[in-house]
């Protein structure tokens with residue numbers, strides 16, 4: 001590897017472009033933007049820095065886990081089962097989860113992330129029983145009973161295994177390029193519909209059958225022989241609703257801002273929704289044909305929200321356009337394709353077909369009709385598909401111009417006829433081998449729905465969160481702020497930002513004036529944020545969704561009350577501070593060989609005391625020779641809890657027997673101190 005572009009390196013490390021640029025700048029390498037290419041030396045600098053950081057982090061985690069008691073729980077155990085296994089109340093478990101920004105009922109099934117949070121909270125090391133262990137004990141996985149829970153003591157550092165989950169349509173096996181899927185967002189009347197109409201009229205691929213009439217909520221257009229798929233303006237509610245259901249359909253967002261009007265509340269809301277989804281933005285500064293248009297003012301305003309135009313040294317591509325005259329619309333499409341190329345938008349055309357429902361309804365004549373977008377594999381007429389709530393055999397498939405088609409490749413939007421019932425937008429579909437399999441799966445889903453009720457949607461986003469947390473170094477409390485006046489928002493923002501520390505930070509996903517809306521709740525749900533309302537209330541719909549999605553809304557009238565609560569939540573997210581405390585030392589005077597047990601070190605305690613559950617290190621000729629745990633502490637023949645200075649004792653270690661007369665044994669314990677932010 002001799003040269004690489006900044007964004008390529010960023011992608012390899014799952015970092016943002018700006019993080020990479022910051023590292024380079026720190027080392028005196030100047031780069032203009034994420035498109036700049038850097039040489040091998042610069043790549044090495046970044047690699048060194050990131051690899052070092054990662055190592056330090058892994059070691060910390062292992063040390064912390066190593067000091068906790070290990071408790072095994074069966075897969076399928078609920079939050080409350082996990083708490084019981086640790087001898088704790090389930091209410092405390094829910095509190096720990098809330099402190100970590102997760103609203104999860106005690107009855108919900110625990111996943112890896114939940115085990116991690118509860119482990120930190122209860123200072124235990126929870127792990128799932130492995131398949132072999134379950135087979136050994138011949139116990140059913142589906143019975144998360146406390147008696148299934150096994151306790152063992154940790155003796156060896158555990159390696160953290162990283163789970164890798166890939167969203168559909170991204171970097172699969174034999175992947176090939178697929179057209180980018182674009183959503184247009186922005187404030188009302190800024191020209192979203194006009195822009196989409198202009199693009200469709202001038203660039204639609206097939207004009208024969210349907211002319212320019214669009215049949216479904218998505219259109220495939222073509223520019224210079226490259227296809228781009230536009231989803232019908234869904235507004236940010238729909239965008240976030242999809243994400244809350246676990247679907248990520250959009251590859252690129254075009255943010256439309258009218259040059260005569262500038263940034264408006266919905267523009268800002270859209271920016272926050274898109275940022276939370278980590279989808280790249282291309283800005284279309286629209287209506288530049290108008291005499292009172294001020295595109296540079298829009299650039300300035302966008303910069304204040306972290307979208308700095310490329311021409312000003314930032315990373316965001318901005319194009320001045322007019323949806324009325326069509327000026328620069330081609331350039332906008334070209335930029336979308338450029339961003340698509342950088343994102344390496346790919347899919348496996350031969351994989352098992354899967355994708356997302358973008359709209360669905362019940363048609364009087366045709367029955368259930370769903371528009372889906374294929375994200376992986378090739379969907380064919382006759383395939384049997386299912387989602388969480390619907391299934392059926394594809395009787396007919398129509399493209400965006402209303403033509404009957406036999407197959408649909410990745411990124412193709414199609415209308416599907418033949419479903420038995422109507423799915424919900426945002427649901428993911430996949431294909432099944434037979435109608436019988438479909439019926440079995442659907443009845444299983446029905447059963448699960450009755451059992452777990454609403455938690456399915458929540459869990460999907462948790463998995464996303466888990467994945468995100470894996471790559472993040474600092475835990476982060478996500479907040480959505482709503483207040484009655486702008487002044488309060490500004491005051492909160494400033495006070496909250498002051499509270500961020502190196503070890504825990506606050507991320508304000510969105511803030512705004514006015515009642516708490518459905519869209520706020522969906523954004524909070526999709527980003528696992530807590531909503532803070534200051535002198536405002538949610539409307540009834542928002543309240544309903546918050547309840548069903550388990551989004552926490554907290555109301556305040558006094559700023560200090562709010563800050564106190566946020567601080568407590570942040571402190572709950574801090575890793576405890578670990579400190580070593582020396583207990584005492586002993587000298588080996590004699591070594592006894594005990595049949596079946598092995599060597600026992602006969603010692604005299606020379607200082608302090610030795611405790612049965614202490615950690616020990618063996619020092620030979622002034623050098624630490626071994627470090628680990630005691631396995632027994634005896635006074636003559638009796639097991640004892642501790643032995644004080646001046647007494648004799650017999651010691652054995654876990655996994656170490658090579659004692660020598662004259663070795664010194666030092667006993668210590670690790671004290672965990674809850675960290676506070678002061």
Ligand code: GDP
Pocket residue numbers: 186187188189190191192193194195286287288289290321322323324325
């Ligand atoms: P949407 O609410 O964002 O979908 O906005 P529309 O596309 O409905 O546009 C709102 C109004 O702005 C309509 O009256 C359009 O004709 C007008 N409009 C949209 N784009 C332009 C443009 O580039 N120039 C001018 N002069 N008017 C535009």
